[in-house]
């Protein structure tokens with residue numbers, strides 16, 4: 529709970545009306561308030577004192593200066609997809625960056641500068657229109673900066689690297705309200721440390737030529753889930769040992785409940801290179817790893833891919849995500865995942881495995897997991913409030929069982945975006961980079977002005 533009071537709000541409204549009329553303020557009495565405050569994870573009690581929407585980096589500077597000088601507790605949000613609802617803080621002022629959402633493609637089309645509040649939907653549409661792409665995650669409403677600066681897995685992870693690997697520049701509003709161009713040292717911290725050093729008003733990111741990706745959701749015969757998961761895991765490991773898989777091929781595994789089909793094992797395949805005939809061959813090889821009931825490879829723009837995935841989820845769900853990283857698909861892992869696919873509590877709760885192959889070198893970012901791995905994502909979020917507790921119990925039992933049955937396969941590092949404050953061990957998440965992260969935090973935000981940012985480091 530933030531320290532702000534009713535007087536804090538009155539004084540802020542007066543200040544904005546008099547000195548910063550371009551900054552929009554939305555208070556709880558406004559009919560817009562609930563719609564604007566909505567985030568992917570619902571936190572009914574985390575009602576901010578107000579929401580402000582800066583239009584420019586200068587507006588952000590004015591807000592940070594005002595908050596520091598007047599002891600106003602604030603939190604920053606863009607897409608609002610923090611998986612534990614951490615960008616919602618009761619009584620804090622929310623600085624909502626979503627109006628700062630420009631995309632400026634550089635001459636030569638190698639990089640683009642994007643506003644700190646841009647979400648995948650706007651970014652991918654703008655780039656698609658020019659035959660360009662940049663790595664993004666899967667769902668259109670996710671904020672780019674939150675995704676990219678804390679890691680950033682997605683269909684391009686193996687072909688072009690994670691989100692953190694795309695960042696080549698950043699403009700940051702620091703704890704003094706200054707707008708600074710991040711140098712190498714701060715950029716390293718932002719690549720994995722997110723917004724803990726300041727508000728990121730702009731990122732410059734790498735972009736690549738590509739018109740369309742190839743997408744196919746493979747649904748495997750799941751009448752016996754243990755056989756389905758085990759056949760695939762064994763087959764995949766054998767295939768990968770026999771020949772290097774092309775980097776354009778990305779596979780996201782699911783244990784999911786689908787309408788009319790029930791609980792199934794499925795694999796989301798994406799191919800992010802121009803040669804779609806080659807892509808089809810590889811997708812068909814993956815489909816051959818078990819009796820596959822559905823495989824329809826289709827070209828799709830990145831914006832259409834993200835927009836479609838968004839339709840499968842409910843923005844405004846209870847619960848949170850959980851995660852752990854594993855090195856390989858093992859028979860032990862397959863058995864546990866099959867068991868927990870069959871016990872999915874319903875309400876859209878699901879499990880998924882993202883992969884990182886061909887990881888980039890580690891020295892340019894503080895991101896911790898720089899070896900090949902699979903990131904298990906437990907989507908224990910659901911619009912059905914009554915399933916919130918069941919979803920959490922299901923996730924705890926699942927992770928507990930993997931740790932017991934397949935302990936050698938579980939990695940120390942895990943994905944900070946999918947954890948909450950009380951289950952984040954930052955020394956393990958950041959590994960060899962933990963001390964660098966702490967030193968940078970002490971240097972760039974010694975008074976912890978950005979105390980509500982993720983990760984919540986206490987230095």
Ligand SMILES: Cc1cc2nc3c(=O)[nH]c(=O)nc-3n(C[C@H](O)[C@H](O)[C@H](O)COP(=O)(O)OP(=O)(O)OC[C@H]3O[C@@H](n4cnc5c(N)ncnc54)[C@H](O)[C@@H]3O)c2cc1C
Nearest residue numbers: 606607608609610615644665666671674675681723728982
């Ligand atoms: C439905 C869903 C799908 C997801 N899919 C993927 C996926 O495919 N791959 C993956 O790797 N992750 C995925 N995630 C995780 C997601 O990437 C992270 O939760 C990410 O941090 C969300 O960013 P956001 O801007 O939407 O969230 P917010 O809640 O707005 O912000 C998250 C954090 O970033 C900070 N932040 C955001 N913008 C700024 C800024 N401009 N300056 C400073 N700080 C800022 C916030 O303060 C907060 O700490 C998904 C999450 C959900 C809920």
